[in-house]
Amino acid sequence: MAIHYPVSQPWLEGRELEYVTRTVGDGWLSSQGPFVKRFEQAFADYNGIAHGVACSSGTTALTLALRALGIGPGDEVIVPEFTMIASAWAVTYTGATPVFVDCGDDLDIDVSKIEAKITPRTKVIMPVHIYGRRCDMDAIMKxxxxxxxxxxxxSAEAHGVRPVGDIACFSLFGNKIITSGEGGICLTRDPHLAGQLAHLRGMAFDSGHTFLHKKLGYNFRMTSMQAAVALAQTEQLDEILALRRDIEKRYDEGLAGISGITLMPARDVLWMYDLRAERRDELRAFLAAAGIETRLFFKPMSRQPGYLDPGWPALNASTFSEDGLYLPTYTGLTEADQTFITGKVREFYQGIQE
Structure with a gap:
């Protein structure tokens, strides 16, 4: 059956078309267009942070952040077991080694297990705000x-969670809370780090000579057209977050009391509505037949071929990965849509219990 309820779709109800049209009309398509700086400033101001540096994706944002901090071969970075693999890849791209820490019951990194993984080579802790749940940043900063x-x-999944670390990295991929299709941004309070992020993003051109490059840089720039969309999205962020809070509440109410479903802890902002489900794969097939798309939870990092741990330790992340999924979660999801989706979930479990 065709998908009628995708996991995600963008919310383009602001000035996106107006800004893109202006960009095209002005001929400023590249990263030199004015919308890049406008977006950087608007997103930084929204978060109460001095500096924003836009780039081509959330993954490149993480890579730039680590490089700006001088991370390289021989260094270690603490990374959650339960995350999208881009978090680990960004560390690997710098030549450093990701060191994985298991998650707690909320899927965020278990802060109580971080200290045991710190060695003299550890340089960075990289918390990931999973599905919009803020990590215990007070304990991490301590x-x-x-x-x-x-x-x-x-912060790829956590637009609206205010940063407190040295650098916060956001994704603007098409399934994120706000989007520019592809894109990312780094936020920092440190003007030196902001300068390094911008320098590395733009191929590390030397100020004294156009084609002199004293260090390895990247072409990780955001185009003006992407920034035009991102600016329009940022202008709507409060409205988007409020609409998504309503979506979370309706799912909580519609799924309450279903035997076979375990609801997850509340989110600080709603990226994806995640839950745990008995007979998960059968449920997914049943929902797909009704036109409802779902996604599996992340696969733990030490179960990934590139980072495979031969010890195969017992992990909370593995347990969650085996029975977790998330439902369609997008800003335009209506109450009627959710009533249909939760009704189908309830119908599945009633059917197997009869």
């Missing part, structure tokens, strides 16, 4: 202070 570590927040 650990970072005690061990003289830097903190890079992977």
């Amino acid at each position: 650990l970072a202070y005690e061990y003289n570590l830097r903190v890079v927040e992977d």
Whole structure:
């Protein structure tokens, strides 16, 4: 059956078309167009942070952040077991080694297990705000202070969660809370780090000579057209977050009391509505037949071929990965849509219990 309820779709109800049309009309398509700086400033101001540096994706934002902090071969970065693999890849791209820490019951990194993984080679802690749940940043910042570590927040799934680390990295991929199709942005309070992020993003051109490059840089720039969409999205962020809070509440109410479903802890902002389900794969097939798309939880990092742990430790992340999924979660989802979706979930479990 065709998908009628996708996992995600963008909310384009603001000035996106107006801004893109203006960009095309002005001929400013590249990263030199004025919308890049306008978006950087608007998103930084929204978060109460001095500096924003836009780039081509959330993954490149993380890579730039680590490079700006001087991370490279021989260094270690604390990364959650339960995350999108881009978090680990960004570390690997720098030549450093990701060191994985299991999750707690809320899927965020278990702060109580971080200290045991810190070694003299550890330079950064990278908390990831999973599905919009803010990590215990007070405890993480305390650990970072005690061990003289830097903190890079992977905020790809958490627009609206205010950053406190050295650098926060956001994704603007098409399924995120706000989007520019592809894109990302780094936020920092440190003007030196902001300068390094911008320098590395733009191929590390030397100020004294157009084609002199004294260090390895990247072409990780955001185009003016992407920034035009991102600016229009940022202008709507409060409205988007409020609409998504209503979506979370309706799912909580519609799924309450269903035997076979375990609801997850509340989210600080709603990226995806996640839950745990008995006979998950059968449920997914049943929902797909009704035109409802779902997604599996992340696969733990130490179960990924590139990071496979031969010890195969017992992990909370593995347990959650085996029975977790998330439902369609997009800003335009209506009450009627959710009534249909939750009704189908209820119908599945009633059918197998009869």
